[in-house]
Amino acid sequence: MAVSNNITAFLNFIALMCSIPIITSGIWLASKPDNDCIHWIRWPLVFLGISLLLVTLAGFVGAYWRKEGLLGVYLVCMAILIVLLLAFLILAFVVTRPSGAYSVPGRGYSEFRLGGFSSWLRDHVTESSSWGKIRTCLADTGICPKLNEKYVTADQFFGAHLTPIESGCCKPPTICGYQYVNPTTWINPVNSVADADCSAWNNDPSQLCYYCDSCKAGLLGNLRKEWRKANIILIVSIVVLIFVYIIGCSAFRNAQTEALFKRYKQGWV
Incomplete structure (x- = not known):
């Protein structure tokens, strides 16, 4: 079980690192003059990045100190965040697909x-x-x-x-x-x-x-250009997170199976 926990802790550290470029890209978008004029579009990516940072930190702590309950909460929250990031990415791609430029x-x-x-x-x-x-x-x-x-x-x-x-x-x-x-x-x-x-x-x-x-079209063109750059970071981060999540689930399941096997073995003895 210690090996599985170490693997999960390491994977959560990688996922934690993925939250940094997401937060950075969100802050970069929020700092742009055009985004400064559209308040509702400024912070969603920053919020998702910070949420990912907190969740992966909880997963790292749960794996390192072998808190199975915390790991279970982490896996559920991570699944929700991955779905939200995917939905955000798809929406960003759909609404920024036409360019309006000539x-x-x-x-x-x-x-x-x-x-x-x-x-x-x-x-x-x-x-x-x-x-x-x-x-x-x-x-x-x-x-x-x-x-x-x-x-x-x-x-x-x-x-x-x-x-x-x-x-x-x-x-x-x-x-x-x-x-x-x-x-x-x-x-x-x-x-x-x-x-x-x-x-x-x-x-x-x-x-x-x-x-x-x-001018309205120019503002939309600027938003499209900036969000297209942020989408590249999102794609890479989401791919890594999905990979980490799948391996993390497998390691968690193996740890549970190993713990169950030990309990049965002790019962027979």
Whole structure:
């Protein structure tokens, strides 16, 4: 039984290590300016990572000090956490599958269409009841004014690989035909395209294209890009956790069988 407990303790130590990149990726996502403006999406991954850390710590203690009751609770809680992580991963993949991006000839950046993203993501992030606060928050982050420090000439700006938010919120859509002055100042064309985003653009730093659908699409594009990176860490962690859990269950079952055999043997003696 000691061998099985040692195996379980070692496996729980590996699982405990898996919680660290999950927590780190959650904190990384929460620290992003766009996630800072969407409070409900900031902390689920951090919460799951901390829960995993506590559960695996309990499993390690139970295995090391041979607390079978604690090990049983650990196995149940670990199964629940693995299911939750899988559900979270599947949801993240489904809602971030469409990209909504399209290339612009002669530009280093892409632009984004709101209709190109999943309806669930659009409904939960860009609905009118929440967009007002998100829009104000984005304006307060200072993302757009920083472009004026990074790019001086039009060639520099047009060849830049802007983030989705910078592309969607800090400048008018290319189709509008605005003339470049600097990254956040543009001259209105004489014959503007009949597009709502074209008329929504304003050189006022507090407005820019924050009222545009392209800004909403840019926010979704940023979320998609960041969550796709976090998904890679989740996939690796979940695979390791499932492997550890299967071996841990086997070791726990073997330990139970060994203990039962010893009790029977002592009874016969």
